[in-house]
């Protein structure tokens with residue numbers, strides 16, 4: 001066993017203290033830099049104290065020898081400095097680590113903030129998407145509601161108009177005084193004007209909603225010119241204007257929407273007559289072949305009227321625009337005609353343009369590309385057969401399915417001169433029952449009826465006929481649902497022909513003649 005002297009014990013204790021202080025301070029210091037710094041101060045103080053004590057001992061001559069003291073002082077100094085350096089390094093490292101940790105924490109906080117912002121903006125984006133979808137849904141619903149409203153309005157207005165104009169037509173056949181005949185004409189004219197305004201507004205809304213359907217049926221362009229001349233020439237002559245109509249082209253049938261083309265041309269010709277006080281109105285239609293069996297359809301309406309200024313020319317195709325509102329008010333009109341005509345032309349893949357000069361007249365041009373039709377136009381034989389009187393339908397039975405009492409009365413009156421026997425039903429169910437019972441030669445079918453509609457009744461009749469192997473009865477749709485899609489849904493349900501209300505007696509007779517082919 002080694003026995004240590006008092007100084008050696010002191011020295012040993014001091015060194016042990018230094019080492020344990022170093023170890024402790026490292027442990028604590030790693031976690032807590034101020035403690036580390038305190039330990040360094042203690043370490044320096046301890047080193048210094050030992051050194052001072054040894055120096056004192058040396059001076060007193062009781063302790064170490066000079067050489068021993070030097071060795072001791074040197075080793076204490078080296079140890080103290082080494083430990084101090086170690087701690088210093090530790091402190092620096094710790095500080096750096098803490099700074100790095102702080103940076104890391106800050107970066108983490110920033111990342112969290114960025115994440116939060118991202119989440120928020122994603123949520124906002126989703127919210128906006130939901131909002132956009134909701135708005136789109138609302139817009140769609142509004143447009144649907146508008147279309148439904150228009151269809152209902154159209155139906156609701158046409159039904160009584162059918163009564164007004166039909167009764168006026170019947171009245172004309174009675175003995176009227178001159179004055180009564182004049183008043184009656186006013187009723188008819190006002191009724192027609194109201195109807196054409198309603199048609200314009202409905203058409204325009206349909207076009208705006210992108211719901212305008214364009215038919216593709218064969219028609220004869222030459223016959224179209226003849227028809228338009230028959231309609232417009234008397235109006236021009238009434239105003240003292242010359243009227244010219246010319247067709248230049250082959251005798252072909254074209255595939256297109258004759259009704260809509262006619263609507264555009266009637267509008268252009270009507271305007272030409274309306275805005276020309278002297279001179280003439282000329283109508284030319286040129287049809288020339290293009291490659292691939294297609295044809296260019298080019299119609300020009302020229303007048304020697306008041307003309308349109310350059311500024312106005314840019315406006316008149318916009319809805320509700322009139323070049324000279326005072327003048328137009330004098331002539332009447334809604335300012336929708338050209339807007340509809342241009343949109344119709346565009347819906348048919350063509351264009352409607354105009355050139356004009358104030359005081360020198362105007363030219364409106366409709367240009368379309370149409371296919372040549374392989375079959376002959378449907379209306380050609382009917383045109384050839386056109387008669388004004390009632391067809392002879394004696395011995396035939398006609399079933400009239402119509403819920404409106406006035407319109408049933410009107411149809412009865414319209415049909416009376418044909419000699420046909422008339423049976424009546426007020427809804428689809430009654431109509432199918434009566435069809436079973438009476439086996440009529442023809443059915444005139446309204447579409448909107450309470451309970452079973454005309455479309456459903458037609459399907460039912462066609463189903464039964466098929467089941468029993470019976471001949472199909474001709475069904476004529478006579479409806480206030482006057483749009484192209486209404487016509488299509490009637491035909492696809494199995495009806496054979498379509499007339500829109502208000503119907504003219506002559507048109508009804510004409511259609512019956514075509515469908516039943518009575519002996520003339």
Ligand code: ADP
Nearest residue numbers: 271275316322323324328333334335336337338
């Ligand atoms: P409306 O005739 O019902 O007022 P349109 O859209 O058919 O509506 O015509 C718009 C306007 O364009 C007319 O009000 C008129 O000012 C002008 N316009 C159209 N055609 C002619 C024409 N042939 N000559 C002079 N002005 C015309």
